[in-house]
Amino acid sequence: MREPASVVLDAMGVLYESADDVAELLVPYVHEHGSPLSAADIEETYRRASLGELTSAGFWAATGVAGSADDEDYCARHTLTLGVHEFLKTADAAGVRLACLSNDVSRWSEVLRRRFGLTDSIRDWVISADIGVRKPQPAIYQEMRRRLGVDADRAWFVDDREANVVAAREAGFTAIHYGRDVTSFDQLTAALAR
Known part of the structure; x- marks a missing residue:
C-alpha cells in the first residue's frame, strides 16, 4: 500500500469495539x-x-x-478498541492526518470522542447526522475527500463493513477491511510504520 497522507477511520467496529x-x-x-x-x-x-x-x-x-x-x-457502554491510542501516536509522529467517517448521532459522536480523548488526535469528523447522508452513499465519501483536501488515493479508509469498504474503494480511497485485511490496531500501526 502506498504511504498515506491521511487515514480515515470508521467509529463503530473500528475505533470502538462494538461493531453493531x-x-x-x-x-x-x-x-x-x-x-x-x-x-x-x-x-x-x-x-x-x-x-x-x-x-x-x-x-x-x-x-x-x-x-x-x-x-x-x-x-458509557462503549469501549475503545485496544491499540487505538498507540496507532494515533504513530500516525501523528509520521505526519499523517487522521479523520473519522461514521454513521452516528451527532451528540453521541461528540460524547464518545471526548470520553476517549480522541479530539486532539483526530482532526476531521464527518458524521452522518451532521450532513444528512449515511455510508455507503457516495456523497458522504465525497464530503470526506473535500475536507481532507488530498487525492483519495493518498488516504487509507478503514471500516469493518464490506459495503462501506467497497464504496470507499469506488470513491478512490485505499480501502482496508478491519477484520479481514487487518484484525487489530497493532497490525494497522505496523502497516503505517512500514
Whole structure:
C-alpha cells in the first residue's frame, strides 16, 4: 500500500469495539429504560437520528425513555478498541492526518470522542447526522475527500463493513477491511510504520 497522507477511520467496529452498536448496546439500553418499542422500531428511530432527522433528545423522546435515559449514560457502554491510542501516536509522529467517517448521532459522536480523548488526535469528523447522508452513499465519501483536501488515493479508509469498504474503494480511497485485511490496531500501526 502506498504511504498515506491521511487515514480515515470508521467509529463503530473500528475505533470502538462494538461493531453493531445499535443491536448490541442501544436496543438493550432503550429496553432497560422501559421503551415499549420493538427492536426494529428502535433501529428505525436510530436511523432517522443518524440522518439528523432527530436530535439525541428527540431519539429518547421518540422511543419513550426521555427523562430516564441520557447521552452520557448510554455512551458509557462503549469501549475503545485496544491499540487505538498507540496507532494515533504513530500516525501523528509520521505526519499523517487522521479523520473519522461514521454513521452516528451527532451528540453521541461528540460524547464518545471526548470520553476517549480522541479530539486532539483526530482532526476531521464527518458524521452522518451532521450532513444528512449515511455510508455507503457516495456523497458522504465525497464530503470526506473535500475536507481532507488530498487525492483519495493518498488516504487509507478503514471500516469493518464490506459495503462501506467497497464504496470507499469506488470513491478512490485505499480501502482496508478491519477484520479481514487487518484484525487489530497493532497490525494497522505496523502497516503505517512500514
